[in-house]
Amino acid sequence: MKIGVPMEIKRNENRVAITPAGVMMLSQAGHDVYIESGAGVGSNISDEDYKKAGAVIVHTAEEIWAQELIVKVKEPQPQEFQFFRKDQMIFTYLHLAAEPEVAEALIENQTIGIAYETIQKENDTLPLLTPMSEIAGRMSVQAGLRFLEKIHGGKGVLASGVPGVEPANVVIIGGGIVGTNAAKMAIGLGANVTILDINIERLRELEDLFPGKIRTIASNEFNIAQEVEKADLLIGAVLIPGAKAPKLVTEEMVKTMEDGSVVVDVAVDQGGSIETIDRITTHEEPVYVKHGVNHYAVANIPGAVSTTATYALTNVTAPYVLKLANQGLQELIKKDKVFARGMNTYRGKIVHEAVAEGLDKRYTELSSFFGDG
Known part of the structure; x- marks a missing residue:
């Protein structure tokens, strides 16, 4: 799978969505990881650090957003909506109930929105949050x-x-x-x-x-x-x-x-x-x-301690990115109910009940697309 990691452009957001260790893990599994130049600077990670781990450094947002899976920290900003496309996957903190503009852009472009904050275990814990x-x-x-x-x-x-x-x-x-x-x-x-x-x-x-x-x-x-x-x-x-x-x-x-x-x-x-x-x-x-x-x-309170926050975040997100890249979306949804709860938008529909309620939009069962699981 081709994975793009953009520089975060939300104001004062210095975290980055992957560390060199995460890049190495994905690269060794046969996946291509593209990092926007300078994306890690706010967390004291250089382009050279990423290169040594196996990443490809690119210099424009367009090149990053051309990839099939985008891994971020914060919700996409309005200037990034232009890059959305059908069936592209965005894996990040979305908080769509409080971000109706992001939700509308994902729905309109039929972009797949997977939210860290709604991946939920059976005991109701939120491992990525x-x-x-x-x-x-x-x-x-x-x-x-x-x-x-x-x-x-x-x-x-x-x-x-x-x-x-x-x-x-x-x-x-x-x-x-x-x-x-x-x-x-x-x-x-x-x-x-x-x-x-x-x-x-x-x-x-x-x-x-x-x-x-x-x-x-x-x-x-x-x-x-x-x-x-x-x-x-x-x-x-x-x-x-x-x-x-x-x-x-x-x-x-x-x-x-x-x-x-x-x-x-x-x-x-x-x-x-x-x-x-x-x-x-x-x-x-x-x-x-x-x-x-x-x-x-x-x-984005953790953005103030971006180095600590980046490593703490990617410790828990990177294994899910690897599973998604290895298995593909459909297979992972069917096999992993915890991950499936992270699905917020799919094919122009809201597929998370609480998100739909928060946005006052119609909720569509994820199983209507994938079957039970």
């Missing part, structure tokens, strides 16, 4: 506390406090991968940490994981409102695979927060779970102020 969720969770605390500093427009609160002075109150809504990793960072820095989740069993697990170090509270509108009011740093860590994030924190709740408090919504690329997150920001200008509260709404 997990490492980025781990990074985003940890970074949400790191970034949020920076904007809690007075010099960055915050209320001037130290995470740990000092003897005789209370630590910062960090409130995390959602106890999944993002929330757990946010808690690890906040606990390590000495903050008071509260986690809310609708799954009481998950709260029990978190109390066992962090004994005596966190407060766990059942997530409902009343409890959320109470905890938001007390938060110095509020982190939205809610995810429904493929779907838009539910709006759990209302504008009225945010208004109760003290001036200089900080909101970080990790689910902003899925529409966000905090009502006052009404725009996406960038690493260059990550924060805006609303009702006196700093809002951090960067959609």
Whole structure:
């Protein structure tokens, strides 16, 4: 199979979709890997590194997008839609429920969209999203506390406090991968940490994981409102695979927060779970102020630590790329139900139910194209 890896052109996106180790693995299996020149620079990977691993370096986006399988990090940008074609496969983070323009372009061109974030195991874990969720969770605390500093427009609160002075109150809504990793960072820095989740069993697990170090509270509108009011740093860590994030924190709740408090919504690329997150920001200008509260709404948080993020991402994506290249799409879909859940668009149809619901479009069963499996 001929595989193209373009340079990411989304603003401040420095990750790349494959490492030299991934190139070597694919090349040794008989596949041709084409890398756009400079694609790895933001992750400290040179063209020469890729060449040594067996890649072909090309110098235009057109040459990359001419390949049958495109492997990316982030959703295609509007200037890349011109390269879409029928039956071409794009394997990346798509987040289509929050990206209707990308969805329309894939449907119109009958391009096959395979999303990292909806590949889901039987136990509901998301293996290709997990490492980025781990990074985003940890970074949400790191970034949020920076904007809690007075010099960055915050209320001037130290995470740990000092003897005789209370630590910062960090409130995390959602106890999944993002929330757990946010808690690890906040606990390590000495903050008071509260986690809310609708799954009481998950709260029990978190109390066992962090004994005596966190407060766990059942997530409902009343409890959320109470905890938001007390938060110095509020982190939205809610995810429904493929779907838009539910709006759990209302504008009225945010208004109760003290001036200089900080909101970080990790689910902003899925529409966000905090009502006052009404725009996406960038690493260059990550924060805006609303009702006196700093809002951090960067959609590609792991892009700030691109080297770590690239290697963490490709550790989990490269084996799926290899399986796809070795077996072909139809065979892999029939044999691997986990991978099949990654299918978002096929032959001009939405073939993932949550994505279709998020876009308010008709859902088509994948099995109608491939049969059972």
